[in-house]
Amino acid sequence: MAARRHAKNAPSEAVRPVSMADLARELGVSMTTISRALSDHHSIGPATKQAVLKLAKKLNYQPNHLAAALRKGKSKLLGVMVPYIEGRFFASVVHGIETAASKAGYSVIMCQSNEDVVQERKNLDNLLRAQVAGILVSVSRSTTDFHHFEKVRKHHVPLVFFDRILEGNDVNAVVLNDRAGAYQTTKHLLAQGCRRVAHLGGPLHMNIYKYRRQGYLDALQDHGIAPDESLMLYSNLTVETGREGMAQLLDLPEPPDAVFSAGDSAVLGALQLLKSRGLRVPEDVALAGFSNEALTTVTEPQLTSVDQRCEEMGQATFRLFTELVEAEGAAFSNRQVVLQPQLFVRASSLRSGVDDSPEISPQERELQKHRVLRRN
Amino acid sequence: MAARRHAKNAPSEAVRPVSMADLARELGVSMTTISRALSDHHSIGPATKQAVLKLAKKLNYQPNHLAAALRKGKSKLLGVMVPYIEGRFFASVVHGIETAASKAGYSVIMCQSNEDVVQERKNLDNLLRAQVAGILVSVSRSTTDFHHFEKVRKHHVPLVFFDRILEGNDVNAVVLNDRAGAYQTTKHLLAQGCRRVAHLGGPLHMNIYKYRRQGYLDALQDHGIAPDESLMLYSNLTVETGREGMAQLLDLPEPPDAVFSAGDSAVLGALQLLKSRGLRVPEDVALAGFSNEALTTVTEPQLTSVDQRCEEMGQATFRLFTELVEAEGAAFSNRQVVLQPQLFVRASSLRSGVDDSPEISPQERELQKHRVLRRN
DNA sequence: TAAGGTTTCACAATCGTTTGTGTAAATTAT
DNA sequence: ATAATTTACACAAACGATTGTGAAACCTTA
Numbered sequence: 001m002a003a004r005r006h007a008k009n010a011p012s013e014a015v016r017p018v019s020m021a022d023l024a025r026e027l028g029v030s031m032t033t034i035s036r037a038l039s040d041h042h043s044i045g046p047a048t049k050q051a052v053l054k055l056a057k058k059l060n061y062q063p064n065h066l067a068a069a070l071r072k073g074k075s076k077l078l079g080v081m082v083p084y085i086e087g088r089f090f091a092s093v094v095h096g097i098e099t100a101a102s103k104a105g106y107s108v109i110m111c112q113s114n115e116d117v118v119q120e121r122k123n124l125d126n127l128l129r130a131q132v133a134g135i136l137v138s139v140s141r142s143t144t145d146f147h148h149f150e151k152v153r154k155h156h157v158p159l160v161f162f163d164r165i166l167e168g169n170d171v172n173a174v175v176l177n178d179r180a181g182a183y184q185t186t187k188h189l190l191a192q193g194c195r196r197v198a199h200l201g202g203p204l205h206m207n208i209y210k211y212r213r214q215g216y217l218d219a220l221q222d223h224g225i226a227p228d229e230s231l232m233l234y235s236n237l238t239v240e241t242g243r244e245g246m247a248q249l250l251d252l253p254e255p256p257d258a259v260f261s262a263g264d265s266a267v268l269g270a271l272q273l274l275k276s277r278g279l280r281v282p283e284d285v286a287l288a289g290f291s292n293e294a295l296t297t298v299t300e301p302q303l304t305s306v307d308q309r310c311e312e313m314g315q316a317t318f319r320l321f322t323e324l325v326e327a328e329g330a331a332f333s334n335r336q337v338v339l340q341p342q343l344f345v346r347a348s349s350l351r352s353g354v355d356d357s358p359e360i361s362p363q364e365r366e367l368q369k370h371r372v373l374r375r376n
Numbered sequence: 377m378a379a380r381r382h383a384k385n386a387p388s389e390a391v392r393p394v395s396m397a398d399l400a401r402e403l404g405v406s407m408t409t410i411s412r413a414l415s416d417h418h419s420i421g422p423a424t425k426q427a428v429l430k431l432a433k434k435l436n437y438q439p440n441h442l443a444a445a446l447r448k449g450k451s452k453l454l455g456v457m458v459p460y461i462e463g464r465f466f467a468s469v470v471h472g473i474e475t476a477a478s479k480a481g482y483s484v485i486m487c488q489s490n491e492d493v494v495q496e497r498k499n500l501d502n503l504l505r506a507q508v509a510g511i512l513v514s515v516s517r518s519t520t521d522f523h524h525f526e527k528v529r530k531h532h533v534p535l536v537f538f539d540r541i542l543e544g545n546d547v548n549a550v551v552l553n554d555r556a557g558a559y560q561t562t563k564h565l566l567a568q569g570c571r572r573v574a575h576l577g578g579p580l581h582m583n584i585y586k587y588r589r590q591g592y593l594d595a596l597q598d599h600g601i602a603p604d605e606s607l608m609l610y611s612n613l614t615v616e617t618g619r620e621g622m623a624q625l626l627d628l629p630e631p632p633d634a635v636f637s638a639g640d641s642a643v644l645g646a647l648q649l650l651k652s653r654g655l656r657v658p659e660d661v662a663l664a665g666f667s668n669e670a671l672t673t674v675t676e677p678q679l680t681s682v683d684q685r686c687e688e689m690g691q692a693t694f695r696l697f698t699e700l701v702e703a704e705g706a707a708f709s710n711r712q713v714v715l716q717p718q719l720f721v722r723a724s725s726l727r728s729g730v731d732d733s734p735e736i737s738p739q740e741r742e743l744q745k746h747r748v749l750r751r752n
Numbered sequence: 753t754a755a756g757g758t759t760t761c762a763c764a765a766t767c768g769t770t771t772g773t774g775t776a777a778a779t780t781a782t
Numbered sequence: 783a784t785a786a787t788t789t790a791c792a793c794a795a796a797c798g799a800t801t802g803t804g805a806a807a808c809c810t811t812a
Contacts, residue, residue: 405791405792406791406792406793407792408791408792408793408794409790409791409792412790412791418789419789419790419791420789420790420791421789421790421791424790424791443797445797446797446798446799447796447797448797449797
């Protein structure tokens, strides 16, 4: 008769889950054999393996990841920190990361900084204490220095930034080519016949907004148009600030005939204000945003916007992490993966009725998608 | 001189993080003292405690959660599974959960079932293997039986369902009063003078859609209106099926003068189709949806919808989990927390210009919010 | 048949904590 | 002053897995 795990007279005793020791006892072999059989080690005979597997299934054995991680010094936990999970962009990126991670046997621990650098620090400590195998992070809006990330490096935990990164430091990162997206969008507005293109920008200490502004400026310059400071407004790009910004622009002696916003919420605000003043979009003012949020296809007219390739960013971020893990010793070489954005031209910027956005061949896109730049 | 952790001739050797053993050695005390000092145990003198704390800070000691969890048999990991993370509802609920969990010292492992019961099973196993302290889950659309959740119960891991639950089983759950939300909305449409109110419903094997339909039927009955099967269409409530459903309804001999959709995407589709046919909203057909997605405030006219109190649901779900943990032995008593939805009346259903939606006092809302039903 | 190789498995240490028990010394009570 | 209690700490055994080392048993080859 098989040995029982519990005395019959103590049925209500807290049951411990079945462990390798239980399997070993039942089968009359050592724990070594169990462990190696389960991990398909070559030194275990096929008959023994079968027996172990069968018993494991029968007793519904679940390996304890914690114990394994403790012993091996490597867990299958992956830390992911975003400013916030709500909103299409980060949710999609996290979706991409989680899907890829799950396939590779990792569990993701998700946390939010709520755009607060203090919370960011706390989360980082927590993740380290949880012995994560790596940390994937998009920094908060209030993060301006790198100091707390040094600790991660000190603990030799692979660290990958995505989208919002700290520049000027040697970091691994996956970013969007924000400059190219902005450049293409601005060029599109100009090609539609607009001559005074305004820009609603975000906080310039963040890489993404800096480069979106730069792309805007570059496009103007390529068309021989001098930048006009009065056409460039900076805010946190909410619907409200979009309205205010648009109002301010309309009050200019020479109001713009197009607006390129670094975010979709702001461009929605601009649209609302234009309508409330009885102006037509795109005839009077053409609009274009950034992020390709769901709302862009719901407004009237629908909004032109730049897609940030959220899912790809998630996948690429996880892939970069695995590369770091595999690289092992040389793990901390610093790489950047640059994803190419895609402009979606919609009615809010289509004056001529002709979509002038440049076609990109699928092959070229595939090439661009995972372009890797190496520093050092 | 202080003892060194590494031989000087092996500087490139992989550094292990500092452990309690290191602190003990450095201070010349036992690990017991270190452990108890760090957890503020009464049997450790204040002077010793200070010394330990100081050294810990100095050496940047990070406790190893895995080891502690292994020893204690209880981790500070919380498993959260949703059908998908994208979209306002689940993202907000997860936000609420994560925020509350983080405050209580838990880390959340997030995973997605992608509406697939097979993936759901896999995720469940993974979470168990990760030794989570509890599992919070909203079941996938394709889940129709309870079997794989039995395993969780067998492992004595607290299990809480939210929003989408399996009924007829003894489970802990946090749900929205979908019936009340639907009832209130339908009643509102009737109060606006509508007489033929159609319903776009979801899969009826899911509790949420079943109750939304029930609320719709109850409101009709209370107004002495006999339900008309030809006015009730069921689908997965996408924009596309919303359009198709609306088209089908308009082709009826007696088309409806209002539509209550169990989801916002479908009502958007309906709106698009009505516009394309030159019909006016709400004059010709009034519209109301469910979920209070962001898009509802962007369309023209804005869409009336039922808010699901996502954040509160997240908080309540976590709170129910902690209650189960504290209840310990009697942990598996089955509770249900029912949250009260809130109807947001917008232009798509306002015919009279008068918002007839019932006012709820803040006090009453507070009361309703955390009403707890006990079974058994 | 002896030397060498391969297959199959057990021993025991180890990862970093926690905690029941034991025991001095210091404090208080009788 | 002795007994009883409290304070402050150490010993050592867990938790559940992994893995280097060693050693039988079996097979191969000369």
